[in-house]
Amino acid sequence: MDILNGLMQGFSVALTPMNLAMCFLGCLLGTIVGVLPGLGPPATIAMLLPLTFKMDPTGAMIMLAGIYYGAKYGGSTTSILLNVPGESSSVVTCLDGYQMARQGRAGAALGISAIASFVAGTIGTVLLMLVAPPLAKLSLAFSSPEYFALMVLGLAMVVLLAGDSLTKALLAMTFGLWIAGMGTDLFTATSRFTFGQTELLGGIDFVIVAIGIFAVGEVMANMEPEKPLDMLPVPKGLKNLFPTLQDLKDCRFAFMNGSIIGFFIGVLPGAGATISSFLSYGLEKAVSKHPEKFGTGVIEGVAAPEGANNADTAGALVPLLTLGIPGSGTTAILLAALVLWGFKPGPMFIEDSPAMFWGLVASMYIGNVVLLILNLPLVTVFAQLLRMPGYVMYPLILGVSMVGIYTINSSVFQLCLLAVFGLVGYAMRKLDFPTAPLVLGLVLGDSMEKALRQSLMMSQGDLSILFRPIPAVLLSIAAFLLIVPLIKKFNSVRAQVIDKEA
Amino acid sequence: MSSFTRKGDFWAGLVMAALGVFVVTQAYGWDYMTEDGPGAGFFPLWYGIVMVVLSLLLVAGAVLKEGAKAKTVRWDDMRRAMTCWIAFSVCVGIIKFVGFMLAFGLLIWFIIAIMFGRPQRIALPYAIGGAVGFYALFTLALELQLPVGTLF
Numbered sequence: 340m341d342i343l344n345g346l347m348q349g350f351s352v353a354l355t356p357m358n359l360a361m362c363f364l365g366c367l368l369g370t371i372v373g374v375l376p377g378l379g380p381p382a383t384i385a386m387l388l389p390l391t392f393k394m395d396p397t398g399a400m401i402m403l404a405g406i407y408y409g410a411k412y413g414g415s416t417t418s419i420l421l422n423v424p425g426e427s428s429s430v431v432t433c434l435d436g437y438q439m440a441r442q443g444r445a446g447a448a449l450g451i452s453a454i455a456s457f458v459a460g461t462i463g464t465v466l467l468m469l470v471a472p473p474l475a476k477l478s479l480a481f482s483s484p485e486y487f488a489l490m491v492l493g494l495a496m497v498v499l500l501a502g503d504s505l506t507k508a509l510l511a512m513t514f515g516l517w518i519a520g521m522g523t524d525l526f527t528a529t530s531r532f533t534f535g536q537t538e539l540l541g542g543i544d545f546v547i548v549a550i551g552i553f554a555v556g557e558v559m560a561n562m563e564p565e566k567p568l569d570m571l572p573v574p575k576g577l578k579n580l581f582p583t584l585q586d587l588k589d590c591r592f593a594f595m596n597g598s599i600i601g602f603f604i605g606v607l608p609g610a611g612a613t614i615s616s617f618l619s620y621g622l623e624k625a626v627s628k629h630p631e632k633f634g635t636g637v638i639e640g641v642a643a644p645e646g647a648n649n650a651d652t653a654g655a656l657v658p659l660l661t662l663g664i665p666g667s668g669t670t671a672i673l674l675a676a677l678v679l680w681g682f683k684p685g686p687m688f689i690e691d692s693p694a695m696f697w698g699l700v701a702s703m704y705i706g707n708v709v710l711l712i713l714n715l716p717l718v719t720v721f722a723q724l725l726r727m728p729g730y731v732m733y734p735l736i737l738g739v740s741m742v743g744i745y746t747i748n749s750s751v752f753q754l755c756l757l758a759v760f761g762l763v764g765y766a767m768r769k770l771d772f773p774t775a776p777l778v779l780g781l782v783l784g785d786s787m788e789k790a791l792r793q794s795l796m797m798s799q800g801d802l803s804i805l806f807r808p809i810p811a812v813l814l815s816i817a818a819f820l821l822i823v824p825l826i827k828k829f830n831s832v833r834a835q836v837i838d839k840e841a
Numbered sequence: 842m843s844s845f846t847r848k849g850d851f852w853a854g855l856v857m858a859a860l861g862v863f864v865v866t867q868a869y870g871w872d873y874m875t876e877d878g879p880g881a882g883f884f885p886l887w888y889g890i891v892m893v894v895l896s897l898l899l900v901a902g903a904v905l906k907e908g909a910k911a912k913t914v915r916w917d918d919m920r921r922a923m924t925c926w927i928a929f930s931v932c933v934g935i936i937k938f939v940g941f942m943l944a945f946g947l948l949i950w951f952i953i954a955i956m957f958g959r960p961q962r963i964a965l966p967y968a969i970g971g972a973v974g975f976y977a978l979f980t981l982a983l984e985l986q987l988p989v990g991t992l993f
Binding site: 390506507509510513514516517520524526527529531532555558559560562563728729730731733734735737738741742745746749751754755757758761762765766769770772788791792793795796799800 | 849850853857860861864867871872874875877878879880881883884885888889891892895896898899902918919921922923924925926929930932933934936937941945948949952953956957959967971975979983985986987988
């Protein structure tokens, strides 16, 4: 009953003309950034975040969330027509989507992708609505040691699943912790890592790092010479975009598979949409009557991963809103946005800010309908965006980034920091350092240090406070997650040595 | 040049190790533990040590790894990206003097005319249109303040 009342309240918030407009704008921008390879939701959300400071926070959150899940819809268009994923989570869609397009079935592939995204996005939102309130109640029992352990576990999972190298992921995380530690220590008023600059006494604004790494770094990476892209045509006419009844029948399991796997993988910090789309594709192939045809253009191979990467976004909002723990770079930026607007994501978030939580949930139902409408008849228009030359897009991104940073507190010094972090972001891309652990380390670093120090103050320096049942379990899982790959690595090195000796 | 010095991991590890040493030495100067609990140096000391250890592992990996498994730095690929970054940095640097509109207009012109080699009949209208468009959108429509220079 609480959920039903909450949802009614949410629709009364989301259906106001302004919030409907924000939802539409977010979905439109999300589709556009999803279609464009090289411009992702973290960069877009980070760039637009400073511009939302004067807006109503609920409307702004509805728009930013629309960008987040809208990009997942748009990402498939590029995968199907160009064999280049618009988003990392659409990589798997290339396998069968592009093959379908080559066989003249681009319309059916784009259509099933939009339908699967709609079904899974809606089921994911239902699950978010059902899972988040009880989880928030459960986490009310948490205090500083539990939060510290939870944040360590979140970081461990992100580190574990980010990139090929555990060492680089851990280094990126410690770099994020270092940036988070800059400024005045709130416990002792000590200035840390300020290099004598008064501008750094308040620390470095998260938005500067996020825009620098995601937007400026991405533009720099895209400046490198690349081969021209060869795009397959989109069939004209709406009826050519609708899959046949047989196609829909073939995909009925894929819709459910994508929805369930996507949502639950999304809940896990660090796992993310790419892993959920790979898993759902693998499961679809495993249970298929014709697994050998996967990769040659089967429609279930498009429906399952596209569904999964959309349900994932609803799943990722569960730990963000109920525990205040983001699981990816994008949700970390959303967390920062909520904090900047004065909200406190965590166990009390749903009770303290029902209009924001339920308004967001209701807007996601509306957004999924908007995206289905946008992505079916207008896919030809969005596909034309792929012909936009880089020299038009890149200066725009750099300009919006500069304006975004300057509006925070009218400081040219912060623009200089933006340039520095742009270079850092580019270097990380070139050297295969994952960016998600850095962003998470930065977002969680301050809270993590606070939670640890509060825990040790509670226990007068006794570390055994971290070994109460809940933190002990969480920290053990985190340690296990970080140690297992090392053992695996050790074993593979040992096996190689034995092989060589033999 | 030895093969490992061509590897990005080697240099990245050295830079991160230097940063780690800096973090640890700074943290030593702050209180580790106070009467009220952990001090300002407690947390940085630990992640600083972790940073140093991991960086050295990265350097060791680059030195010891056989063959060209680790990524090598390809300076040619980076030239355009670095040119773009320098142009962006110069734009940020001159904003204080010439203001946002002129600095941003110059950046657009540089990217289109110099980096992408487009003719002036494309570069100039885009540069002027972009700068004026940003002013119209952000200053006039959204009432946000753009950087103003001492000259303009």
